[in-house]
Amino acid sequence: MNLRFTLNGKPWQVDCEPQETLAEVLRNTLNLNGTKVSCEVQVCGACTVLVDGVPVSACTYLAYEARGKSVTTIEGLEKPDGTLHPLQQAFIDEFAFQCGYCTPGMIMSAKALLDENPQPTRDEIIHYMDGNICRCTGYVPIVAAIQRASEVMSKETKK
Amino acid sequence: MLGELGDKARLYAGGTELLLAMKHDLLRYEHLIDVKTISDLNKIELKNGSLMIGSTVTHRALERSPVVKENLPVLAQMETNVANVRVRASGTLGGNLCFAEPHSDPATLLLALGARAHVQGKAGSKTVGIDKLITGAYETSLASDELLVGVEIPIPTKSKQAAYLKFQLHERPTLGLALVLDVDGDNVTTATAVVGSVSTVPTQSGKANSILVGSKAQIEKQLPDAAEALAEAADPVDDLEGSAEYKCHLIRVFLKRAFSQALS
Numbered sequence: 001m002n003l004r005f006t007l008n009g010k011p012w013q014v015d016c017e018p019q020e021t022l023a024e025v026l027r028n029t030l031n032l033n034g035t036k037v038s039c040e041v042q043v044c045g046a047c048t049v050l051v052d053g054v055p056v057s058a059c060t061y062l063a064y065e066a067r068g069k070s071v072t073t074i075e076g077l078e079k080p081d082g083t084l085h086p087l088q089q090a091f092i093d094e095f096a097f098q099c100g101y102c103t104p105g106m107i108m109s110a111k112a113l114l115d116e117n118p119q120p121t122r123d124e125i126i127h128y129m130d131g132n133i134c135r136c137t138g139y140v141p142i143v144a145a146i147q148r149a150s151e152v153m154s155k156e157t158k159k
Numbered sequence: 160m161l162g163e164l165g166d167k168a169r170l171y172a173g174g175t176e177l178l179l180a181m182k183h184d185l186l187r188y189e190h191l192i193d194v195k196t197i198s199d200l201n202k203i204e205l206k207n208g209s210l211m212i213g214s215t216v217t218h219r220a221l222e223r224s225p226v227v228k229e230n231l232p233v234l235a236q237m238e239t240n241v242a243n244v245r246v247r248a249s250g251t252l253g254g255n256l257c258f259a260e261p262h263s264d265p266a267t268l269l270l271a272l273g274a275r276a277h278v279q280g281k282a283g284s285k286t287v288g289i290d291k292l293i294t295g296a297y298e299t300s301l302a303s304d305e306l307l308v309g310v311e312i313p314i315p316t317k318s319k320q321a322a323y324l325k326f327q328l329h330e331r332p333t334l335g336l337a338l339v340l341d342v343d344g345d346n347v348t349t350a351t352a353v354v355g356s357v358s359t360v361p362t363q364s365g366k367a368n369s370i371l372v373g374s375k376a377q378i379e380k381q382l383p384d385a386a387e388a389l390a391e392a393a394d395p396v397d398d399l400e401g402s403a404e405y406k407c408h409l410i411r412v413f414l415k416r417a418f419s420q421a422l423s
Contacts, residue, residue: 021178041179042246043330054219054248060178061249109244131243 005066008076016063023047023058026073034074034104045132048105049073055112074104077111086156087111090149091142098136106132110146118157119150160192162281162304170194170306172215175242175250176258200253200308203227210234213309214253218265222247230314233321233337237268240325253307259293259360262331262400266293267355268323270363271337274312280305289361296359318342322421324413325356332356333400334409338371338417346374352385352414357395357406364392375422382418386411 003025004013016025026032026049035058038046042057049058050072051065077085087107090096097103106129113120113128120128125146126139134142161168171177171191180186194200200213203224210231212221221227222238241247241264255265256276270289278285278292281304292307294300301307315321318341325335335355341348350371355361367388370381378385386407395406 040182041330042175042243045243045245048245055245056249057245060174060182062174062178065174112244127239128244131245 001064003063003067005068006070008072009070014063018062018064020063021059022049022051022056022061022063022066022071025063026058026071032073032075036101036104038101039133043131043133044102044105045109046102046105048108048132050108050112053112053115055109072108072111074107077107085111086152087114087145087149090145090152094141094145094148096137096141096145097134102132102134102136106134106142110149113146114150114153118154120146122147161306164190164192165303168192170257172254173217173250174254175246176254176260194253194306195251205230205314208314210312210314211309212252212312214257214307215251216253218242218247218250218252218255219244221252231272231312233323234268234272234312237264237323240264242330252310256289256292256310257299257301257307259295259297259299260331261296261359262335262356263361264323264325264332264335264355267335267353267361268337269310269312270355270361271323271339271351271353272312272315272321273351274310276310277308278305279308284308286311290363293360315339316341318348320421322417324417324420326409326413329400331400334406334413335361336410336413336417338414338421340371340418340421342422345376347372347378352389352417354389354393354410356400357410358393359396362389362393364388367392371418378418382415383411386414389414 001018003016014029023037026035035049036046037059038044040059042060047057047059048055052069087110109132125143168190169188172194195215200215202213203226204211218238218241222235228235255263274289275286276292292299320342321339323337325332334357337353339351350368352367353361353363367385370385371378390407390410395403397403
């Protein structure tokens with residue numbers, strides 16, 4: 001089937017099988033390997049991408065569902081000049097990753113959270129990020145990074 | 160379409176359960192029929208004192224809906240704690256009920272709230288209670304050409320207090336417990352307690368419900384008896400979430416908590 005959708009802000013079309021998942025199309029057809037696949041059962045959150053701003057597990061989301069919609073992956077966050085998104089920068093500054101495998105999914109989930117709720121409380125962050133698993137950091141720096149990004153982003157919008 | 164394709168096809172909504180089972184080769188279908196393309200199934204409406212929820216409404220939509228928050232806060236609160244945000248964003252209420260996964264949070268609460276399922280088939284439409292819709296683990300009473308159109312939940316009167324609590328260690332709840340009490344001063348006039356996840360289908364017990372009626376002080380003393388009656392009706396099974404004995408213990412603990420939360 002021919003699939004048309006917006007990918008990281010640009011109109012895109014690909015041929016895919018009806019049973020292909022969005023993660024398979026992104027990684028295997030489009031070579032966008034930033035989206036990671038791990039548990040394959042919607043528990044770990046490594047494959048999180050945004051479809052029309054809503055976080056979904058790309059590993060268990062049929063590519064068909066993205067038809068006519070806008071898909072954002074980790075590759076679509078930096079500015080054209082290469083400046084990192086405040087969340088990406090905050091994850092570096094707070095050292096919110098070690099092996100890095102969960103990081104793209106963490107950042108995409110956090111982006112969905114901050115887009116919806118720009119200044120979440122610590123409890124709101126923890127509840128929202130509950131579906132993203134990290135086996136290295138112990139989560140403390142991840143929460144700190146999201147709080148830092150939230151501050152940076154609200155200062156940017158005030159400017 | 161479903162009538163023509165028969166067993167080769169299955170209705171598909173959010174895919175959060177069906178696609179997992181298909182990926183693991185537990186289920187095989189040649190065709191998936193996307194019910195989300197049917198317009199009007201994704202609406203939440205207030206009609207004649209009931210909340211009408213279309214079957215393709217997602218958990219996330221229910222969690223965030225102002226109409227739900229205002230009229231049935233216990234439903235919004237339950238939905239907030241279903242799985243994780245990605246599952247809630249894709250998964251639908253109708254899909255959850257029709258897949259009849261034994262660890263469903265919505266099924267347990269909806270049974271306690273007296274919800275009714277609207278079913279449309281080739282032969283016509285009908286309305287059935289949640290206990291008549293969900294008949295076993297992964298089993299419903301829906302015929303192969305029938306579709307769950309939506310769920311109708313009567314808005315509880317002001318005298319009613321409801322609570323839904325769950326206990327979860329792994330990906331799915333070990334126990335879900337819903338309690339709806341009709342309160343008149345210091346007395347409870349009617350009570351419905353439903354326990355889910357501990358066995359194949361959400362269960363209530365007439366005996367437990369009758370023990371939960373009377374003065375609040377008296378009921379508090381009888382809570383262990385009510386829990387025992389509820390556990391007996393549910394007949395918990397041993398599984399990876401815990402032994403039957405452990406689940407009976409949880410029913411005691413959570414019935415007590417639900418009682419104090421419902422009355423708070």
